[in-house]
Amino acid sequence: MSSIFKICATIDRRVWYALIFLLVGYGLLRPVGFPLIVGPEVKQAYAVIESLKPGDVVLINYDISAFGWDEIKGSALSMVPHIFSKEGVKVILFTDQDQGYIYLETTLKQIGSPMKGYDKFPWYEVQGKKYLEDYINIGFIPGFDKAIAALASDFRGVVGRTDWYGNNIEAWLDANGIKSASDINMIVTLDCAGAQGSWVNYWYLPYKTRIVNAMIGVSAPASINSYNVGMLEGIVVSVRGAAEYQYLSKYYGTALISMDAFSMLQFMLIIAMIIGNVGYYFWERKQEKVS
Amino acid sequence: MDIISLIITILATFTTFSLFSILTGVDNPFFALAENIYVGGAVGLTIVVSFTWIVSNVWAKISSNPLANWPLVISLVLGLMMLTRIHPKYSYLARIPICIATGVGVAISTRAIVFSGLLYQIRATIAPIFNLSDPMTSFTNLMIVVFVLTALSFFIYTREIQGPLKVSNKIGRLVLFTAFGALYAQTYMGRVGLLLGRMETLLIPETSLYISVIIVLLILVTIIVLTKYYPETMKKLNP
Amino acid sequence: MSAFIRSREFLLTIIVATSFFIYFPYFVTSPEPLPSIESWLVTTTVVIVSFAVLVSLYTMTRREALRVTKRGKGWPYGLIMIGLTWFMIIVGVISGSSADAFRFCTDAFILPGDATIYAILVFYLTSAGARAFKLKNLESLVLMIGAVTVLLKQAPLGEYLFPYIGPVGSWMVNNVGMAATRVFAISATLGGIVLAVRLLTGKEMAMVGLLSRRKKD
Numbered sequence A: 001m002s003s004i005f006k007i008c009a010t011i012d013r014r015v016w017y018a019l020i021f022l023l024v025g026y027g028l029l030r031p032v033g034f035p036l037i038v039g040p041e042v043k044q045a046y047a048v049i050e051s052l053k054p055g056d057v058v059l060i061n062y063d064i065s066a067f068g069w070d071e072i073k074g075s076a077l078s079m080v081p082h083i084f085s086k087e088g089v090k091v092i093l094f095t096d097q098d099q100g101y102i103y104l105e106t107t108l109k110q111i112g113s114p115m116k117g118y119d120k121f122p123w124y125e126v127q128g129k130k131y132l133e134d135y136i137n138i139g140f141i142p143g144f145d146k147a148i149a150a151l152a153s154d155f156r157g158v159v160g161r162t163d164w165y166g167n168n169i170e171a172w173l174d175a176n177g178i179k180s181a182s183d184i185n186m187i188v189t190l191d192c193a194g195a196q197g198s199w200v201n202y203w204y205l206p207y208k209t210r211i212v213n214a215m216i217g218v219s220a221p222a223s224i225n226s227y228n229v230g231m232l233e234g235i236v237v238s239v240r241g242a243a244e245y246q247y248l249s250k251y252y253g254t255a256l257i258s259m260d261a262f263s264m265l266q267f268m269l270i271i272a273m274i275i276g277n278v279g280y281y282f283w284e285r286k287q288e289k290v291s
Numbered sequence B: 001m002d003i004i005s006l007i008i009t010i011l012a013t014f015t016t017f018s019l020f021s022i023l024t025g026v027d028n029p030f031f032a033l034a035e036n037i038y039v040g041g042a043v044g045l046t047i048v049v050s051f052t053w054i055v056s057n058v059w060a061k062i063s064s065n066p067l068a069n070w071p072l073v074i075s076l077v078l079g080l081m082m083l084t085r086i087h088p089k090y091s092y093l094a095r096i097p098i099c100i101a102t103g104v105g106v107a108i109s110t111r112a113i114v115f116s117g118l119l120y121q122i123r124a125t126i127a128p129i130f131n132l133s134d135p136m137t138s139f140t141n142l143m144i145v146v147f148v149l150t151a152l153s154f155f156i157y158t159r160e161i162q163g164p165l166k167v168s169n170k171i172g173r174l175v176l177f178t179a180f181g182a183l184y185a186q187t188y189m190g191r192v193g194l195l196l197g198r199m200e201t202l203l204i205p206e207t208s209l210y211i212s213v214i215i216v217l218l219i220l221v222t223i224i225v226l227t228k229y230y231p232e233t234m235k236k237l238n239p
Numbered sequence C: 001m002s003a004f005i006r007s008r009e010f011l012l013t014i015i016v017a018t019s020f021f022i023y024f025p026y027f028v029t030s031p032e033p034l035p036s037i038e039s040w041l042v043t044t045t046v047v048i049v050s051f052a053v054l055v056s057l058y059t060m061t062r063r064e065a066l067r068v069t070k071r072g073k074g075w076p077y078g079l080i081m082i083g084l085t086w087f088m089i090i091v092g093v094i095s096g097s098s099a100d101a102f103r104f105c106t107d108a109f110i111l112p113g114d115a116t117i118y119a120i121l122v123f124y125l126t127s128a129g130a131r132a133f134k135l136k137n138l139e140s141l142v143l144m145i146g147a148v149t150v151l152l153k154q155a156p157l158g159e160y161l162f163p164y165i166g167p168v169g170s171w172m173v174n175n176v177g178m179a180a181t182r183v184f185a186i187s188a189t190l191g192g193i194v195l196a197v198r199l200l201t202g203k204e205m206a207m208v209g210l211l212s213r214r215k216k217d
Helices: A002-009 A013-029 A040-050 A066-084 A100-111 A145-153 A155-159 A170-175 A196-207 A217-229 A238-249 A259-290 B003-024 B029-064 B070-086 B091-125 B135-154 B164-203 B206-229 B231-237 C002-006 C008-027 C034-069 C075-095 C100-119 C121-132 C138-154 C156-161 C165-200
Strands: A057-063 A090-095 A124-126 A135-140 A186-191 A210-215 A234-237
Touching: A002 A259, A013 A259, A013 B003, A013 B164, A013 C121, A040 A066, A040 A210, A040 A234, A040 A238, A057 A066, A057 A100, A066 A100, A066 A124, A066 A186, A066 A210, A066 A238, A066 B164, A066 C100, A090 A100, A100 A124, A100 A135, A145 A155, A145 A196, A145 B091, A145 C034, A155 C034, A186 A196, A196 A210, A196 A217, A196 B091, A210 A217, A210 A238, A217 A234, A217 A238, A217 B091, A217 B164, A217 C165, A234 A238, A238 A259, A238 B164, A259 B164, A259 C121, A259 C138, A259 C156, B003 B029, B003 B164, B003 B206, B003 C100, B029 B070, B029 B206, B029 B231, B029 C034, B029 C075, B029 C100, B070 B091, B070 C034, B091 B135, B091 C002, B091 C008, B091 C034, B091 C165, B135 B164, B135 C165, B164 B206, B164 C100, B164 C121, B164 C138, B164 C165, B206 B231, C002 C008, C008 C034, C008 C165, C034 C075, C075 C100, C100 C121, C138 C156, C138 C165, C156 C165
Parallel strands: A057 A090, A057 A186, A090 A135, A186 A210, A210 A234
Antiparallel strands: none
């Protein structure tokens, strides 16, 4: 019997690694279909985006790098088409990460199609919204929080005359009444690097701009804090929140598929903790007492 | 799937599992190769994107109308002064743009953080705790006040911890440990999401699944053979 | 001239002046040109940060070139690293970041590498959970309770099997977790303010490269 406890206490960590790979593979390739309960935060985020009216201007921030894309793509591929589906809403796409433009284009490619007569970026039609009629892409501005601050203090000056692809956007901005940061009605920030803090500091505090935040798990505590204080209107936390949003918005995707594997891994960690404690109490502590 | 996409898939899968090969617990040439490729590529990408922004936003404005955009000329000069950091004789010139960037960065972060990080946090903590019409909310608010104050008292290092402060310190310690457990779980959730997203790209399209299995077997067999039968070669191949 | 530029007083004047032009228009409604100077300073900082990246490129190239020429340990890997960096820079500068060769390297090496580096943490977190969460005392017990509760709440299966875990886990995250995060935010803010004051009073000049400190600091 003591040999079982010894095994529990001295399990090679590579056993856990192999088990993770097996569970992930099984969960993704043979999903079971565990039920999913949608939380109040995601319902609130969905309701906020549903409340967009014709004429509203939404700035979508792709604070996304490769290290977070796989976690946040579920949110991106459901929230962005949801926003684009709102009639009369104008969209400005922006990124404060040097890799963000790659994921911006990946999203548009997946949720849209090339406009008639065009075959490359930026001329994509998404949910009926055409480029340079209903939405623009101002691309990447370096500086991270300084870029966000610069946009807040001098929006037109920092954006310039052209979009990310060199097309003149002055007429579009003038036609939609976008002269300064206060003309942006909502910011939806997809965060891998905690940009919500900068949006709150430089946009919510001075202009009371509404902010909805989807973020990776590591950034969740700060975002939950801002949400509870009232500085964020809605939050979508990590892949679980993305799955819930996909379910609500009916833009089903990979986040929903991965929920089974997600559950399995969470339970595996709990079992690992229990096994570690069993080994500690019934073998390791005895060894400590003997020595 | 066209040939370029297939090659990209194979290389991406190879890069991914080469990086995962560190989990075998053995330093191996696959991990070293993938690590160096990744670092090299990431630096190249960052530089190209930064350079593109400078050319399209700063240089384009200056070249179209230098007189009207004379402040940007000064910005560009200050940016170029950063490059003097390389030269041992003139590296002191780089301190000017560093000072500007430091002054602006510190000022920008502190002017707003006073509100979002301090005043708003304190304001949110001061909530009604005696409201008989909504006892549940009152209890929750009271708990938050107690948790915040006791956790803050844990960080007092300038007084001897005794009397009521000792009790508060102990409760604060327990609050922080509970929160660390919750934060650990949230971090785990985030990383699991990342792993699942990555593995979903590698496993769900059928072609990708076969490529993944082949590459995993190739890497594992090579590492095992090198470790067991050719340890000297393994040592030479490792950086 | 160089002595003047190197002097602590000159550098401190720059820091104080730039900070003034950032703080003042934020708190006081200011006439032109103060808001324009503020915008210009922020844009200039963005430009400076972009050029700073080029300095890192030089440092990296020099270090790896030395390693390759002197055949230091692992020099082939250094050659690959620097070769790929410069290939991407040349292609990106000449043809743009949308060029096929550039996107090929990005999609094949950088994006999968970036994602994998962070995904590896799952494995280390799991083995850490098995080894480090030992119930030795009250603190470790509450640590484990916090972790297990939120883990069960996060897992859809956990919420389904234990219906009460949802509200309990949410309460833990929104109250206990939030209280701790609030404390960290307040502490970090106070630390940031202290750092800013020290910088503006010249006591933290190591941040701008003046490493020697006066004794009274």
